[in-house]
Amino acid sequence: MQDQLIDFINNELLAERGISIGPDDELLLSGHLDSMAIFQLVAFIEGDLGLAVPAQDITVENFRTATVISQYLARL
Template sequence: MTEQVENVNVKDQIREFVREAAQRKGVSEVTDDQSLVESGVIDSLGIFRLVAFLEESFRVRIGDEEIVGENFESIAGIERFVLNKLNR
């Protein structure tokens, strides 16, 4: 139960961050599996804002070599990446 609550919390926080980023870019809706880079929600600078947000919010450390598209492709991908780190 605790893990489920934690997972929901992670996804909600990521969704909220992405929603705000999308608003700034004029993108009205983002689904969990939508590519954030291709849809223009996350640009080169946005990735680093996202990394800073994840490091601060979830107390995880993200290495240079982990800042690649596959880890930040979509809300669902980011959630998997963060949960993997939290469960390590």
């Protein structure tokens, strides 16, 4: 799942800007993901990975890195 997340972030969200991230790279402090990108990422998790993410769980704590996101999703 972590690999799918990283692929999606790199290929769909960051490719245009010529950036790619690894599992533990900071996604938010670096400003890599804007609000549109976060929306797309949540849509990917819900649509392609089939996991429902409650609005109150979409937080800076749960979305800091690809590893942190997949750990959060594993708890769902």
